[in-house]
Amino acid sequence: MNFASPYFLLGTLVAVLVGALLVWGGLGAARTVKRFGDPDRVRALTTADGSKRRAWKGVLLVVATALAFVAAARPQYGKGTRLVPATNVDVVIVLDYSKSMYARDVEPSRIFRAKVECARLVKDLEGARFGAVAFAGEPMGFPLTADGSAIAQFLRQLEPNDMPVGGTAIGRALEMARDLLHRDPKSGEHKRVILLVTDGEDLEGDPVATARGAGADGTTVHVVQIGGRTPERIPEIDKDGKIAGWRTDRSGKPLTTELSADGEAQLAAVAQAGNGTLVRAAKGSTGIDTIAAELRRQMKSELAERVETVYADVYFYPLGLAILLLVVEVFVGEAAARRFTRKTPPLPKRPGGFTGAAAAIGASKLPGSKRGATSPAGGRAPRGAITAGGPRGEA
Numbered sequence: 001m002n003f004a005s006p007y008f009l010l011g012t013l014v015a016v017l018v019g020a021l022l023v024w025g026g027l028g029a030a031r032t033v034k035r036f037g038d039p040d041r042v043r044a045l046t047t048a049d050g051s052k053r054r055a056w057k058g059v060l061l062v063v064a065t066a067l068a069f070v071a072a073a074r075p076q077y078g079k080g081t082r083l084v085p086a087t088n089v090d091v092v093i094v095l096d097y098s099k100s101m102y103a104r105d106v107e108p109s110r111i112f113r114a115k116v117e118c119a120r121l122v123k124d125l126e127g128a129r130f131g132a133v134a135f136a137g138e139p140m141g142f143p144l145t146a147d148g149s150a151i152a153q154f155l156r157q158l159e160p161n162d163m164p165v166g167g168t169a170i171g172r173a174l175e176m177a178r179d180l181l182h183r184d185p186k187s188g189e190h191k192r193v194i195l196l197v198t199d200g201e202d203l204e205g206d207p208v209a210t211a212r213g214a215g216a217d218g219t220t221v222h223v224v225q226i227g228g229r230t231p232e233r234i235p236e237i238d239k240d241g242k243i244a245g246w247r248t249d250r251s252g253k254p255l256t257t258e259l260s261a262d263g264e265a266q267l268a269a270v271a272q273a274g275n276g277t278l279v280r281a282a283k284g285s286t287g288i289d290t291i292a293a294e295l296r297r298q299m300k301s302e303l304a305e306r307v308e309t310v311y312a313d314v315y316f317y318p319l320g321l322a323i324l325l326l327v328v329e330v331f332v333g334e335a336a337a338r339r340f341t342r343k344t345p346p347l348p349k350r351p352g353g354f355t356g357a358a359a360a361i362g363a364s365k366l367p368g369s370k371r372g373a374t375s376p377a378g379g380r381a382p383r384g385a386i387t388a389g390g391p392r393g394e395a
Contacts, residue, residue, distance in 0.1 A: 026058075
C-alpha cells in the first residue's frame with residue numbers, strides 16, 4: 001500500500017476531534033438531566049432511551065470522516081511497471097554569418113568549419129528536431145522540423161556574403177530562436193536547447209536579457225565562442241567562394257577581427273543566463289563537437305527510454321465506504337420506530353362473569369321461557385313468577 005499524498009493522513013485527527021466533541025456533548029446531556037431532576041424519574045417519563053442509538057450514529061460519523069481523509073491521501077495498491085519513451089529534444093542552431101566568420105584561424109574558415117560541425121550535430125542526434133537561425137545584422141529563421149537534412153541544407157547554402165545587413169545582432173537572433181520554439185505546439189513537452197555559434201559581440205541589443213528569458217522558460221542556451229583576443233585578418237571572398245584578397249578599411253588598412261574583453265564577458269553572461277555552457281574554440285576546432293557530445297550523453301541517460309514503477313489508485317474504495325456510512329447515519333433514528341394501533345375497548349361484565357348481551361341470550365333459552373319475557377334484570381317477568389311484592393293478586 002502506498003499513498004500519493006500522505007500528508008492528508010494528518011486529517012484523520014479531525015475524526016478524533018469529532019469523536020471527542022460527541023462524547024463531550026453526551027456527557028453534557030447527562031449533566032443536564034441531573035440538574036433537571038432525578039435521573040430515574042426522568043427516564044421513567046421518556047418513551048425510549050436513545051443513548052445507544054446516538055452512540056452508534058457518532059461512531060458512523062467518526063469513521064466516515066476518517067475514511068474521507070484516507071481517500072484524500074490517494075491510497076495506491078498493486079505495483080506495476082510502464083515504459084517511458086525517450087524525451088524528444090528540440091535544438092535551434094543560431095549561426096553567425098557575419099563577414100568576420102570568413103577568418104582562417106580555424107581551417108579552412110570559421111564559417112565552413114561551423115557549418116560542417118553543425119551538420120554533424122544534426123546527423124548524430126537521432127530523434128531530435130532541429131530549427132535554425134542564420135544572422136548577421138538581421139536574422140533569418142527555419143522552423144522546427146524532424147528532417148535534419150533540410151536544416152543542414154539551409155545552413156550549408158548560405159554564405160556571409162548573402163546576408164542583406166551586416167553586423168552581429170545576437171539579441172535579435174536569440175529572440176527569433178525563442179519564437180521558433182514557442183510557435184511549435186509540441187515544443188512545450190520537449191527539452192529545448194538553443195546553440196549560439198558566434199565570433200563577435202552584440203553592440204545593439206541585449207542578448208543577456210533574452211537568454212535570461214529563455215532560461216526562465218526552461219530553454220537551455222549553449223554558446224560556442226569562435227575566435228579570441230588575437231586579431232585575425234578577414235579575407236575577401238568572391239562569388240565562387242575563392243579568396244579575392246583581404247578586406248580593408250577606407251584608408252586601405254587590413255580589417256581584422258578580435259573579440260574584446262567586454263565581448264567575452266557578454267558571451268559568458270549569455271550562457272550563464274540561459275543555464276548553459278560556454279565553449280571556446282580551440283586551435284583547429286570550433287567547439288560545437290563538445291556541445292554535441294554533451295547532448296548525446298543526455299539523450300542516452302536522463303532523456304533516454306526507461307522503465308518506471310507505477311501504482312493503481314484505489315481511493316474510491318474508502319471514499320465510497322465513507323459516503324455509505326454517512327447515508328446510514330442519516331437513516332438511523334435516535335429512537336426506535338413505534339407502531340400505534342387502535343384497540344377496541346372490552347364490553348362491561350355483569351355479576352357472574354357474563355356480559356349484558358350474553359346474559360340476555362342465555363336467559364331467553366332457559367326452560368319455560370316465553371316470548372316476550374325478559375331476564376330478571378328488567379322488563380316483563382315470566383308468567384307465574386314471584387316478584388318482590390309476592391304473587392299477583394295477593395296483598
